[in-house]
Amino acid sequence: DAGVTQSPTHLIKTRGQQVTLRCSPKSGHDTVSWYQQALGQGPQFIFQYYEEEERQRGNFPDRFSGHQFPNYSSELNVNALLLGDSALYLCASSYRSGASYEQYFGPGTRLTVT
Amino acid sequence: GDSVTQMEGPVTLSEEAFLTINCTYTATGYPSLFWYVQYPGEGLQLLLKATKADDKGSNKGFEATYRKETTSFHLEKGSVQVSDSAVYFCALMGSRSQGNLIFGKGTKLSVKP
Numbered sequence: 504d505a506g507v508t509q510s511p512t513h514l515i516k517t518r519g520q521q522v523t524l525r526c527s528p529k530s531g532h533d534t535v536s537w538y539q540q541a542l543g544q545g546p547q548f549i550f551q552y553y554e555e556e557e558r559q560r561g562n563f564p565d566r567f568s569g570h571q572f573p574n575y576s577s578e579l580n581v582n583a584l585l586l587g588d589s590a591l592y593l594c595a596s597s598y599r600s601g602a603s604y605e606q607y608f609g610p611g612t613r614l615t616v617t
Numbered sequence: 618g619d620s621v622t623q624m625e626g627p628v629t630l631s632e633e634a635f636l637t638i639n640c641t642y643t644a645t646g647y648p649s650l651f652w653y654v655q656y657p658g659e660g661l662q663l664l665l666k667a668t669k670a671d672d673k674g675s676n677k678g679f680e681a682t683y684r685k686e687t688t689s690f691h692l693e694k695g696s697v698q699v700s701d702s703a704v705y706f707c708a709l710m711g712s713r714s715q716g717n718l719i720f721g722k723g724t725k726l727s728v729k730p
Binding site for chain 2: 536597604609
């Protein structure tokens with residue numbers, strides 16, 4: 504059983520460009536959350552998707568948007584990239600949400616903005 | 618808002634030493650508390666959790682007790698191994714949350730043979 508997979512592994516973009524990151528959840532999971540982990544910091548919650556809708560959102564600007572597909576996979580889009588967007592982007596999946604449902608994390612996508 | 622504070626690293630120990638990584642939190646209500654571990658080049662893995670006061674989470678020799686009176690959830694292990702070298706994150710999920718985790722900054726542990 505494959506766990507959470509993310510693509511690409513690494514990405515280099517230029518300021519002002521747009522980027523799309525992809526996540527496939529663990530089999531049987533229907534909820535996907537995205538986190539941003541800056542170097543030397545803990546992950547910060549961006550948003551969560553369930554039933555193809557954004558369920559909740561952290562303190563991130565509208566430049567960050569997402570989508571969930573009928574097969575539960577998800578995309579994270581970031582527009583007008585800033586240098587400060589350089590980070591490891593983690594996807595986590597779970598069956599439903601809440602403390603009773605473990606979130607499984609993918610290995611992440613390392614985004615570098617130059 | 619809710620937050621987590623954990624001890625700064627890095628922490629360097631010899632094999633078989635006792636490990637403590639301190640974690641305190643600020644939250645309204647009764648959050649759930651977690652410890653995650655991140656090995657080099659990998660995603661985060663849940664190590665243990667506790668969902669109510671005085672609960673003790675345990676896994677792979679690691680333990681942490683949810684202390685409401687001191688708002689703490691310190692991670693302990695009696696005898697660390699080289700394979701325990703990783704970054705450890707304390708996290709909470711608020712009682713009114715629909716599933717977002719709030720993480721501390723992480724503590725890097727290096728265990729020398």
